Amino acid sequence: MKHSDTIAAIATPLGVGGVGIIRVSGKGSLALLQQLFSPSNGDKAESHRMIHGWLAEPESGQKIDEILACYMKSPKSYTGEDIVEFYCHGGMAVLQRALKALISAGARQAQKGEFTKRAFLNGRLDLAQAEAVLDLIKAGTEVGAGYAVGQLEGRLSRVIAGLRAMLVSAQAELEAAIDFSDDLPDFDGRSLAARLLQISQDMAGLIRSASGGRLFRQGLAMAIVGKPNVGKSSLLNALLGEDRALVAGTPGTTRDTIIESIDLNGLPVRLIDTAGLRKAEDGVEKLGVERTSREIDSADVVLVMVDASSGLDSLDKEVIHRTAGARGVIVLNKIDLGLKANLGSLSDEIKGWPVFQTSALYGQGINELKAGIFSYVSSWAEIKGKDYIMVNARHRECLVRANEALARAQQAYLDGMAV
Structure with a gap:
């Protein structure tokens, strides 16, 4: 299926860069190259061969940029049509001016995804x-x-x-x-x-x-939850390998969710540091606690943190009860201060949940936690061992x-x- 018009668009991300690319596709691509581009050595455009020269305005002939250009003859191109790519300097002013010149010379601004659409319609994909x-x-x-x-x-x-x-x-x-x-x-x-x-x-x-x-x-949405001061923000920082979240001894420091991304053995993960679950003392903290509840409901995995150095209290049990039914992982944190927490009374609510011991502040057990989370996710989602x-x-x-x-x-x- 061939289209009657020729489309053009900036193919590289918006912003400043060393090189910016404008792609043109359609039967008029070669004519546009010949009209706007002056090769420095008088070279003629040959398919799949890069040539150096100047791009200029179609009417005034005023130079726009010193560029490289490549003509790709149909059907050996991404869209299956004649394609020309202009390799300009990466400033947006230059790229926008070059695109405007191409449109003035007869090209049409491509719609979002139109190059790939043409590749599909032309049987290339x-x-x-x-x-x-x-x-x-x-x-x-x-x-x-x-x-x-x-x-x-x-x-x-x-x-x-x-x-x-x-x-x-x-x-x-x-x-x-x-x-x-x-x-x-x-x-x-x-x-x-x-x-x-x-x-x-x-x-x-x-x-x-x-x-x-x-x-x-x-991406895997993974919420870090627990009562205040169990080390949620410290764990976020440890998993990231940098100090992203504020860590303080005052309960209620984290009042809004903090979302960061990590690569977990190739699996993209969105880490969500939440406000501590407790009875809020003011309106702002109450909003944070309500948002934590929503994050628990929408997360793929919930990391439930418990202070290992103290016994389970009613607030810990309330947090675990709130997350029952989710795909959860128990993290016994602060093991550098001792291990007193006993999960035996909650065996039914956390049945099937893996348990890990960490000291997020000192990085102890973090690698084991990462490996364990990946193994746990692999047990219910096919994320490894397949070619497709x-x-x-x-x-x-x-x-x-x-x-x-x-x-x-x-x-x-x-x-x-x-x-």
Whole structure:
């Protein structure tokens, strides 16, 4: 599918940088290059060859910038159309002036995502690959970027294509049994049912991977909660490896949530330091406590901190009771001062929760805590050991619907429905 117009846009982030890129795509790309660009050595534009020269205004001929330019002839380009990229100096004034000149010469300002849309419409990328472009751009860790690259190069598409081929084969076999029942051997319904079951199980595995995919796409939300002065802000600083949150001995110091990001073995994590849970003494602290409750409800994992150097009091028990039902991790902090806290009376409420001992102030047990959190998340979300993973909610929804249809087909066979 070819478009009649030529689009242009700044391809690099807004701001100041050494190099800024403007991308142009469409059948008029080469003509725009020839109109606005003067090669320094009289070089002619050849596909996939960088040339040096000056970019100028289309009417006045006034020079805009000394640049490099590269022409990429269709179909060997990102969009499958003729593309020209202009490599300017990275100041926004220069880039905006250059873009304005291209638009004055006949290009149209590209809409958001339009280059990738054209790549999809021109058959350069399938839909899953096109969606992977944004996932790659937004990836917060190397592991997340690796999954996006895998989807971009077609790993997930090949898996889906394999499942589709098996379904088409099963459909053809079923239709042949219906249309040519007199000419073919007796239809083996058990064999078909077994194949449908295998396809369904393969789909279910992909669907399970979506839980980890969401975490790589959005980040794991991990709230640090506990009563005042158990070391929540100290733990945040220890996990970050820097002093980000204010640490003080006065209860109620943290009144608002502090959100920071870390890379946990390749998993992007949003750490949320919350206000201590207690009966608030003023309106501002009350708002902080209310926000903490909301963070508990929305978090993927809750780190419940307890002062290990003192016994559990009613406030500790109230915090644990408030987080019961969440995916939780118990952190016994301040072990440098001794270990007196006994969790035995709360075994039912924290069943299945891992327990770790730390001294956040001195960095003791932090590496073990990080490894333990990653292992805990891995126990319920598929975030490691796969070449591909679903990171897009649309993919999961489509597979869920397909698997539900397969389940109905299998049930129909079990109920004795005739072919």
